[in-house]
Amino acid sequence: MQVFVEPLNPTVKMYKRKPTIYIGYDPKENLAFETLVQSLKDTSSSDLNIVKLDQMALRSAGLYRRSWRQDIGSHQRIDLVDNKPFSTDFSFTRFLIPHLNQYEGYAIFMDCDMLVRSDIMEVFDKYSDPVHGLSCVWHQYYPEDKIKMDNQAQQSYSKKNWSSFMLWNCSHDVHTNLTVDDVSTKSGWWLHNFAWMDNWERGRPTQFPLGQIPEEWNWLDGHSPDHITPKNVHFTTGGPWFELWNPTRDVDKIYTKEWEDLKDKIVIEEGLKDV
Secondary structure, rough: OEEEEEEEOOOOHHHHOOOHHHHHHHHHHHHHHHHHHHHHHOOOOEEEEEEEEEEHHHHOOOOOOOOOOOOOOOOOEEOOOOOOOEEOOOHHHHHHHHOOOOOEEEEEEOOOOEEOOOOHHHHHHHHHHOOOEEOOOOOOOOOOEEEOOOEOOOOOOOOOOOEEEEEEEEEOHHHHHHHHHHHHHHHHHHHOOOOOOHHHHOOOOOOOEEEOOHHHHHHHOOOOOOOOOOOEEOOOOOOOOOOOOOOHHHHHHHOOOHHHHHHHHHHHOEEEEEE
């Protein structure tokens, strides 16, 4: 089994070496990214093509031009499209994946603050469905904290965390309503609530383009029930790479220890800088 970690190259047809997984990349969370990659390597039963979804590469390719400013008082990054704060470099770029995949095949998007504990091929094998344009976990999640661990504002909306782990059916024609330009010009609400599916669905009352994946594949620390054994842990309240982060539930501490053990392994073997 081989895992290819690709630099983002929008001119390459990534889907030909499938299955392809795009991981959101933010330089301030590099160790989280590397630990997630290692967890995928350790658990996958198949070759994987992992693509680092790097905002700067997308800007250089002319695929992303969204602008922002930094608030002087709070140091929050403020999106100039809707004047709302956002937290990571991949808050919006994840919605370019159908285009990056040449509108063909299936691909997974993952936030980098995750730990995969089971074979990711299960998601491709069990939940790829030509009926659905996109599948995800349908969380009912409204975070109480208004500020994240990195001092960025915590946004709350009806589909919070739905877009943090997505199985894209890139060939589905619903994505003709999601253009490259939309990713740079539409509001965060429009993108994260999958609003491009709305008009398509109204014209096809018997079809529903949004599929559902079990919560075990996007298990939220501090929120998801502890009776669910996670196949993918999402450290959505912060993460072990933040100095001040402190899990409150015993079950969260178990998965924190797993992440830390894996991190220590790659720091030693790969010579990466520790947090």
